[in-house]
Amino acid sequence: MIQLSNVTAKYPGGEGIELVNLTVDPGEFVYLVGPSGAGKSSVLKVIYWDIIPQSGHVIVERFNSLNFKKSQIPYLRRKLGIIFQDFKLLMDRNVFENVAFTLRVTNRRRSEIKRKVLRVLAEVGLSHKRDKMPYQLSGGEQQRVAIARALINEPIVLLADEPTGNLDPEASDDIMQLIERINSKGTAILMATHDYRLVRAHRRKIVKIEKGMTRN
Amino acid sequence: MSSGFLYSIGEGLKGLRRAKFSSFVSIVTIFVSLVIIGLFVVFIFNVNLILNQIRSRMELELFIDNSFTNEQVEKLRSQILNVAGVDSVRYISKALAADIFKQEVGQDIFEILDDNPLPPSFQVRLKPEFQSSLKIEKISSQLTTLEGITEVLYRRDIIAILERYFRLFLMMSLGVGLMLAIGSVFLIYNTIKLIIFSRRSVIDIMKLVGATRAFIRRPFMVEGIIQGIIGGGLAALFFNLLSRIIKNNIPELIVGTQTVYALLIILGGLFGVVGSAFALRKFLKF
16 A cells, blocks of 8 residues: 655655665554654655655555656545644634635535544544634644644555654553554554654554664 | 636635735735826826916917008918928918007007008917927928018927927826836735745645645635735825825825826736736746
């Protein structure tokens, strides 16, 4: 489903990733672990085509980086759910609108948007806070909104870049449980983290990355 | 109309409300630019108007053989009217010439002389497109060949000076106008760029969730057009007020017409949308 073969993607400064190999099969849960600056985020970025590899190739379903076209980026991203450490919510819109936003960009009908948003908000346990603004929520709740937004398109994989990085241990555990539950329903997870505590607590496939290179 | 398009218009309108201050700055920038350009255009337009009035008053004086009969004069008139570029012909008889002499000199010619020596003449006006010195020269020599015309007179010097200065004036105003237009567009572009820069996180999130370039652009373009139209509308209002004030004092000047107002509004919208499009290019590199 996702396959990175000998992917090298360097920034002008020389940092980046080199000869990275990685596969994520349907429904699989993969940790991408490594210290800060090892290149974890870069691996996720080549998957959602924020960076295009200089060599090697990235395949995400029917999308192959060797046939990269700028115009295809939005369509690839609609297949993916992406969450970040800093949540990346629109601070001037309430919870409902933050989640609905993803469907609005794909021209869905109003009735469909309402139905889907309410369903996904129930899934992440935030139905009762749908009218709240992001700044009225705790960090854990904000990440739940981000997860709801990532899930609403029914992605093949959830790419999570240090999703618990900004959260206290209790909130982190809540988010991990939620991510596990999402995985158990069939969505693949690729989660970048430097938190070995989490990796030990939730044992799954692990791919290590150090100085931009992967080690299995 | 697709729901996406309506959504873009809605988002554009909401954007104006969400970013009140930056919208205000954008509108004021467009307003000020249009007022400066507009004042300049009004100035050029009125100078042009005055110059054209002076040119249109230019006349050729054609003196006629004293011995010509009325019939011959009438024939000559139709011959003159047939010359390409001639707009109108006015006959000044000997008696009328004497009257004009009296008006201009303040003394009756018969008090000085026994006889009226003033020849009859035609005052010939040319069509506007034939009022350049080259064309006047050509028409003048053509008229000289007509039988019965003894002399053709016109103010060569004034025409030449007018032409020289008008050309200089036109070139200078084109240069200044171009600089003003470029300056305005640059100012508007920079203002909009700063505004979009402040909202780049929204653009990033849009990109992340799979919005197409067109989808991301549209609300900003809608905002740009609305800001431009408001800025243009305010500029039109400014010129309308200015026109009223000036009309009371210098009624000959033309400051505002319906066309000018419409153009200001259209130009405002254009500035807004072009400024937004250019500014967005920087943030939509994907």
